[in-house]
Amino acid sequence: MSMQTFKEWFFTTDHKRIGIMYLIGSMTAFVVAGMMALLIRLEQSQLGPTITDNPNEYNQWLYFHGAAMVLAFLIPGLTGFFANYFLPLMIGAQDVAFPRINAFSIWLFYGAIILALLSFVIPDPPDIMWTGYPPYSITTMGNTAYYVFTLHLLGFSSVLGAVNFLVTVIYMRAPGIGWNQLNIFTWTTVAAFVLQLVFIPVLASAVTMLLFDKYLGTNFFNPEAGGDVLLYQNLFWFYSHPAVYVIFLPAVGILFEIFTTMCKNRVFNYKACVYGGVWGIVGISGFVWVHHLYVSGMPDWLRIGQMVTTLLISVPVGLMVMSMWGTLYKAAITFNTGMLYAISCLFLVLSGGLTGIPLALTAITVHLSETSFVHAHFHFIMAMFSAFAMFGGIYYWFPKMFGRYADGKWATTGFILNIVGVHVTFIPLFIIGAQGMPRRYWDYQMFPQFEPYHQVATLGAFMVAAGMSVTILNWIVCAFKGKVAPENPWKSCSLEWTHAPNCPQAGNFPNPPTVTADWSPYGYADREANLKATTDPGFPGAAKPAE
């Protein structure tokens, strides 16, 4: 890479390049955090010390795996990469509202990624999981400040992104695009950024108080001096449960874009999905955090109340899931790799959702809390569901980004290894979790009967590792040498496909679009009329080279 190219990318304010940089950063975090998962699974594959006899080392793997997967892969991947690259294209904008602030966000993100990676070489790395619970985090010899500073960088980056994208959607929509003509992905991303804007600052103040407690002698969370550890847990989950929806919502948005295009169908129950589903989740998301703390000594009125809200949130989620199934109904479905990932998500959300019901019920969760049942559940509903939606989205938009297909036998091989691998990994953990296998334990000598299950789970983890290696290598090769794709290869009606060329240049559109009230991003029923409802109706117009 020449210095000129490096400068062009480093100082870019183009939302697409920034999006690609988020993709590279978040996939780097995914790969390293995935390696930590393999170490964790290897350690658990046999009773007694397996690959380390130092439990603190195991704790550091857990810390990096959790923190990096959630905060550096899932959230930046969905609200950084996908939102940056595709949202402005979908709404017909030429860039985001504040391109320089967007560039500042990516610098902060990379600063955090570099800090996180350096935690492998500093002498006293953080060993406080991704949760940072006191009192351990304020007494450990590990570097809690490092954790706090990394979170601050990521949080500041996300809040700036939230401000930027909310203003972008309010102001930068192509003339004529009304609120009910937005892509579902745009709606879900807006909702995710509203959650980021409101809830991230709460986490930021919680971890700052943690910092003060450890290094400046305050006692917010120190029970010996009248502080309350539960205050931290409440504040942490007051952000971190909505963070699940920051991940879940854009992932669902990606699925809708794939389903509608591959089914050539409208969104079933668009308004119920948006106003009931998306905004229903936003509305309830701030009232469900206590289900993470059922066994932490919460008063009954709070536990029972939030059990109801936790069960209630399945209603908006259900509305969205029904809309997805309704979109598939009676459609002539094109099965490509993106669609395979998207359909698998329907089953992952089912498994993850149904196993969430016993965890939502206070009477049952007493038995399941802190077991591997919980971590199998959230890996299904949050981690795998969202990661698979992301991978599907990458295959779906690959021709847009690189002008080439990434589909093919290697893509399918990767998908099969991934989908089989995640089930082989986590179904055994559901089973032994229900029987009492504690989560996060370095060793489990008191439960020798669980060893075979752990071995199967470890085998599954290596299947996923093989699947992801194939998948990522396939992307890298196809980005340079894949089969060349035509403009709009999936025949979508959405603006990023109909009006922007593949590999769009700065400014995005040769002819910035304007639409009428009759246009819809899902206007497959009468495609010709839908294209005529834009100022540049003939698609070949979109194939003109960018100016």
Added chain:
Amino acid sequence: MREHAMSEKPNLPSKTKVALLLVAIALAAYIGVYVRVYFFGP
């Protein structure tokens, strides 16, 4: 009435004002936690 370049919504305040309002919401949430802890204790 001021013309708006992209979205033709002349009655909206400027982009910067809306962005500052959103930043104020985030700051209020940040400071609100300290205020809550200061006045009502842990």
